[in-house]
Amino acid sequence: MQDSEGFNLEIGQIKEALKADVLVCRDRLKSKVSGIYASDLMSDVLAYGREGACLLTGLNTVQAVISSHMADLKAIVFLRGKKPGPDIRKFAEEKGIVVLTTKADMFDACIKIARADGHLRPTNGIMMRGKEKNITSHEFFVDGKDFASAGLVSTGIKTILKEIGYNMQLIRRVAISTYEGEMNVVMHAEKATVTLTASDSEIRVVINDKGKGIPDIQEAMVPGFSTATEEQRAMGFGAGMGLPNMKKNSDEINVTSEVGKGTKLEMRFFIKD
Amino acid sequence: MDNSTFYHAHLIVQERCKGRLKCVRSCPTKAIRVYENKVTFFQDLCVDCGECIHMCPEKVFVPVSETMEDLKSFKFHIALPSNILYIQFGVTVPPGVVRQALKNIGFNEVADVAKVCDEEGIALRYHLEQHPQIRPIISSFCPTVVRLIQVLYPSLVPHLDPLDVPREITAREARLHYAKKLGLKEDEIGVIYITPCPAKIVSIKQPAEKKRSWIDGAIPVKDIYNLILPEVIKIQQGGKIADLDKFYYPKAWGMLGHFSQNVGYDRALSVAGIDHVKRILNDIESNKLHYVDFIEAMACLHGCTNGVFCVRDPYVARHNSIQMQEKYGRPPNIAEEKVIEKYRRGFYFHEEPVLPRTTRDSEIDIGESIKRMKKKERIFAKLSGKDCSLCGAPTCETFADDCARGEAEITDCVFFKK
Numbered sequence: 001m002q003d004s005e006g007f008n009l010e011i012g013q014i015k016e017a018l019k020a021d022v023l024v025c026r027d028r029l030k031s032k033v034s035g036i037y038a039s040d041l042m043s044d045v046l047a048y049g050r051e052g053a054c055l056l057t058g059l060n061t062v063q064a065v066i067s068s069h070m071a072d073l074k075a076i077v078f079l080r081g082k083k084p085g086p087d088i089r090k091f092a093e094e095k096g097i098v099v100l101t102t103k104a105d106m107f108d109a110c111i112k113i114a115r116a117d118g119h120l121r122p123t124n125g126i127m128m129r130g131k132e133k134n135i136t137s138h139e140f141f142v143d144g145k146d147f148a149s150a151g152l153v154s155t156g157i158k159t160i161l162k163e164i165g166y167n168m169q170l171i172r173r174v175a176i177s178t179y180e181g182e183m184n185v186v187m188h189a190e191k192a193t194v195t196l197t198a199s200d201s202e203i204r205v206v207i208n209d210k211g212k213g214i215p216d217i218q219e220a221m222v223p224g225f226s227t228a229t230e231e232q233r234a235m236g237f238g239a240g241m242g243l244p245n246m247k248k249n250s251d252e253i254n255v256t257s258e259v260g261k262g263t264k265l266e267m268r269f270f271i272k273d
Numbered sequence: 274m275d276n277s278t279f280y281h282a283h284l285i286v287q288e289r290c291k292g293r294l295k296c297v298r299s300c301p302t303k304a305i306r307v308y309e310n311k312v313t314f315f316q317d318l319c320v321d322c323g324e325c326i327h328m329c330p331e332k333v334f335v336p337v338s339e340t341m342e343d344l345k346s347f348k349f350h351i352a353l354p355s356n357i358l359y360i361q362f363g364v365t366v367p368p369g370v371v372r373q374a375l376k377n378i379g380f381n382e383v384a385d386v387a388k389v390c391d392e393e394g395i396a397l398r399y400h401l402e403q404h405p406q407i408r409p410i411i412s413s414f415c416p417t418v419v420r421l422i423q424v425l426y427p428s429l430v431p432h433l434d435p436l437d438v439p440r441e442i443t444a445r446e447a448r449l450h451y452a453k454k455l456g457l458k459e460d461e462i463g464v465i466y467i468t469p470c471p472a473k474i475v476s477i478k479q480p481a482e483k484k485r486s487w488i489d490g491a492i493p494v495k496d497i498y499n500l501i502l503p504e505v506i507k508i509q510q511g512g513k514i515a516d517l518d519k520f521y522y523p524k525a526w527g528m529l530g531h532f533s534q535n536v537g538y539d540r541a542l543s544v545a546g547i548d549h550v551k552r553i554l555n556d557i558e559s560n561k562l563h564y565v566d567f568i569e570a571m572a573c574l575h576g577c578t579n580g581v582f583c584v585r586d587p588y589v590a591r592h593n594s595i596q597m598q599e600k601y602g603r604p605p606n607i608a609e610e611k612v613i614e615k616y617r618r619g620f621y622f623h624e625e626p627v628l629p630r631t632t633r634d635s636e637i638d639i640g641e642s643i644k645r646m647k648k649k650e651r652i653f654a655k656l657s658g659k660d661c662s663l664c665g666a667p668t669c670e671t672f673a674d675d676c677a678r679g680e681a682e683i684t685d686c687v688f689f690k691k
Contacts, residue, residue, distance in 0.1 A: 043679040047648060063684050070652050070676070070683050134640040136647055154559050163674075164646055165637045168428035168629070172558060179559040200639040271639065 007035045009117050011075050011098050014054060017116035018109055020077060020102035023084065024092045031098070033074050036113055038106050042067040049073055056109050062088050069095045080105050136164075140194040142185045144211065150186045154179035157196050157205070164198060170269060173249040174203055177267050180242045181207045187232055188212060189262065203269040213259040220255075221247065279316045279630075280479035282337050282471040287311060289331040294662045296325035296334065301547045302424060307665035308681060317632040320420035321472040322547050322572045323581040336471045336581065339490040341379060341500065347463030347489070349455060351447050352380040353440060354467040356387060356525040357577050358494050361584045364596040366505055369520035374504035375497075380465075384447040387523030389439035391605035394535025396616040397436060401540065401566050409542070409557060409565040410434050414526055416476035417572035418550055419627060423481065426554045427629030434567075436621045437482065439525065440466055440473075444487035466491040469527065469580030470573065482623035493582035522601035527577035528594055532569045540566040546574040649677040657688045 012029035015022060022029065034052035039045055040059045049055065049071035057064050060082040068076050069091075075098035078084055083101050084092075092099045102109060138160060140153040158175040178194065185192040189211025197204040214220045221243050228238020247253050250267040257263040290312055297305045304318035305325060312333060314325075326334045344350065352375045359368050372383045401410060413419050413433040422429050444464040452459045468474060468491040477486040526532040533541035542565045544553045550570045556562050573579040578590040585593070615621065653673035664685040666672035675681035683689060 043676075043682065046652065046676055046683060047645075047679050051651070063682070066683055066689050070655055071648075072651060134643040136643050136650075151556065151559060151561060155555050158555070158558060160646075162425075164639060164642045166639065172428045175558055176560045179561065198643065200643065 007033070007117060009033060009113065011054065011100075013116055014075070014077070014113055015100055017112045018077065018100070018102040018104050020100040022098065022100050024089050024099040025096060028074075028096070028098050031074060036110065037073070038110055040106075045073075046071055056106055056113075058082065058106065060084055060088075062091060064088070065092045065095070065097060065099075068097055074098060075100065077102055077109065079109055135197060135199040136160075137198075138196045140196070142182055142192045142194060142207075142209075144186060144188070144190045144192075144209075147186055150182055151179055153182050153194050157194070160196065161198065161203065166198075166203070166271070170203070170271070174205065174267075174269055177246045177249040178205055178207075180245045181205070181265055181267070183237060184242050184265075185209050185211070187228060187237060192262075201271055203271070205267045205269075207265045207267075208262070209264075210262045213261055214255070214257040214263055215259050217255050217257060279319070280475055281316065281319055281321060282474040282478065283321075283326060283334045284337055285312050285314075286333055286335055289333045291331055293330065294665070295328040295330070297662050297665065297667050299324045299328040300667065301551065302421070303667045303671050305667070306675070306681075308685070309665075317630065318424060320417050320424055320572075321475045322417045322421075323471050324547070326471065326581050336474070336493065338468075338471070338474055338493050338496070339465070340492065340496070344463055344465055344490050344492075348457055348461040349382070349451060349463070350380045351382045351384055351444075351451065351462065351464045352467060353384050353386065353444055353447070353464055353488065354497070355440070355469050355473075355494065355527055355577060356385070356523050357469040357527045357580065357583060357590070358467050358497060359522060360578070360590045360593040360597060361494060361498055362505065363593050364600055366509065367520070368522050368597070368601055370505055370508050371501065372520055373508055374501035377504040377508075378500050382447070382451065384443055384464075385523040385525075386439040386443045387525045388605075388607075389442045389446075390525045390531075391535060391607050392612045392615070393436055393439055393442075393621055394532070395607065395609055395612040396621050397434060397536050397567070398540075399613050399616055400434065400436065401536075407432055408563050409568045411554075411557070411568045412532060412570055413482070413623075413627065414438055414532060414569075415571045416472040416481070417470075417547070418570045419476075419481050420472075420630070421547070421550065421572070422554065423627065423630035424632060425551070426558060429554060429557060430627055430629050432557065433627055435623050435626070437623050438476075441480075441483075441487050442621060448487060463489045465489060467494055467497050468492070469494050469577045469582050471581060472572065481627050483625050494580070495582050495584050498584045520601075521603040522597045524594075524598055524602055528591065529569070529571055529576035531576075533567075536567050536569070541569050542567070543569040545571040545576055547572045645677045649673045652676050652683065656686060659688075661687070663687045 010030055010032050033054040035050050037049045037053050038056040040057055042063050045055060045067045051072040053073050054075040055068050055073050056077045056079060058079045060078055064076060065088050077100045081103045140156055142153055154175050157178050158171055161171045161174060189209035192207055192209035195206045219225055223244040224240040226238045226240030232238045246267060251270045252268040254266040294307060297307055301322060302318045302320055304315045306313050326336060359371055375383050411432045448459055448462050448464055451462055466488045474491045477488045477491050480486050529543050529545045533543045544550050575587040579587040653670055656669040656673060658669050660668045664672050666675055672681060676683050
């Protein structure tokens with residue numbers, strides 16, 4: 001029962017519903033939880049527990065608190081009248097996790113909370129898990145004129161995308177485009193942030209730089225157009241293929257620029273089946 | 274870890290482990306874990322580089338190889354030594370003596386890979402001209418590099434050169450030649466490779482590019498060294514042997530740079546050492562090295578002279594090689610047109626294409642995978658970040674990933690133990 005849109009209970013209300021005693025962090029009863037997760041298996045809590053949720057468990061060990069802390073849970077209810085020892089309470093107090101204890105068993109507790117939240121409808125199962133949006137986002141930084149570390153961001157982005165497991169050719173296109181963008185920052189701008197947003201429908205890379213800007217974007221998109229210095233060319237860069245390459249490798253590219261301020265470059269890669 | 278379809282040439286002797294975690298930290302693909310005092314590794318991630326065998330002071334990882342006894346069943350035995358074997362002895366032992374010593378311990382013939390190496394250098398130059406659209410082309414010589422690409426850089430698989438390694442081609446030709454000459458069946462002839470590293474054993478037992486290797490078994494260089502050393506000394510003391518001069522030092526690709534020399538220094542970039550290879554592969558993936566024609570990549574620093582099965586220090590071996598080249602070397606004498614004609618009829622090619630390896634993450638749902646990643650990041654943010662490996666995973670990041678996959682318990686982290 002981790003439906004963040006539908007779930008609307010404060011820890012205090014959970015306490016009331018379960019006739020529970022609060023052992024740790026009494027000052028946080030007004031805080032709302034994002035859902036309920038009931039399990040004795042802590043690896044499941046780590047894998048499926050939603051941030052800000054409340055855990056119902058019969059596992060009266062410090063692992064319950066550590067796992068809850070890891071999964072960013074707000075509260076733990078120990079079931080069947082189990083009372084955690086001082087070490088558990090101390091850890092929970094340090095981490096700001098509310099600890100309650102109730103006489104109810106797991107099934108009973110789930111039903112009571114569901115009733116209190118108005119979730120219990122005859123035709124609808126009570127343990128509906130809400131849809132979590134599958135988007136992950138990462139930020140990187142690039143320094144201008146730093147040729148030695150050029151490529152680190154594209155490698156970092158590639159590592160993340162590989163870990164998620166996208167199609168290899170798609171990852172390659174993202175890596176090549178990002179590397180070109182990174183090189184542009186190194187050659188022409190002062191600094192930039194690169195934001196990667198990855199979801200099951202698209203990958204988006206936004207490079208936002210502070211620098212001299214591009215006066216004529218149309219012109220900059222023409223293959224071979226380059227404003228690189230002789231020095232940069234001597235190092236093997238500045239062939240004027242950066243933007244055209246990014247355009248070729250991405251599904252959608254959007255460049256906006258203000259002369260003297262900087263350039264924002266957005267590249268999108270769609271995930272096709 | 275129920276992915277047992279991959280063959281690996283090492284066993285784990287758990288009782289020897291003292292939990293130093295050197296293997297965990299050194300594994301380049303982060304395949305090894307020591308959870309619950311047990312050393313395990315992800316079969317699909319292991320690329321047989323031998324780092325763990327190198328690093329472990331207790332010798333927990335034991336290479337599996339054949340002995341002379343295992344290979345007695347054939348009617349005719351051909352030794353196929355890596356040229357690394359010759360340079361283990363130094364300049365005072367001519368290659369002809371090593372060959373004679375091999376025969377003394379029971380081999381009927383000795384075949385060398387050097388000729389095919391020289392030929393393939395020419396063939397590869399020709400291949401580069403025929404395929405200008407793929408740049409750079411990466412050498413498929415080192416089995417560990419091939420596996421590294423299959424596992425970690427699958428998008429680079431099309432960059433691997435399609436020429437089979439010289440030892441396979443030499444084994445094939447020797448087998449066919451002697452079968453015909455002696456009127457034996459092909460499988461009555463045993464071709465035994467003398468290998469500097471376990472990766473080559475794996476590539477013989479489970480080739481990436483064909484159904485069955487042309488080689489029947491492999492014996493480590495150091496085992497053969499111990500066997501033939503007494504024979505070498507005997508021959509040396511016995512004075513002159515017939516047509517000793519007939520055998521020159523077969524310069525092959527074992528050492529970093531030799532392959533590049535065959536292809537042409539101007540066109541090739543040489544890289545060795547698995548971390549360095551990974552760096553170069555990363556650059557190729559970002560299209561940074563599109564102007565390079567050919568990459569000679571070897572997993573061991575300095576090349577095969579640093580293989581786990583070598584006796585001599587790689588620097589000494591290199592020194593020996595240079596001296597032997599000077600004293601016993603001969604310039605290759607190969608007709609280019611003949612090689613190109615053989616290339617055209619497919620003489621040098623892999624029998625089957627190399628494909629990316631199916632790993633535990635091959636068939637995944639992107640949504641689920643992003644969820645797991647977010648979970649991992651959430652756990653990672655709470656870890657100490659010291660990468661102490663005491664939990665049994667190489668880094669805090671891999672540990673967080675294992676936790677998110679449900680393969681490790683967060684309480685294994687010493688900073689959470691009370």
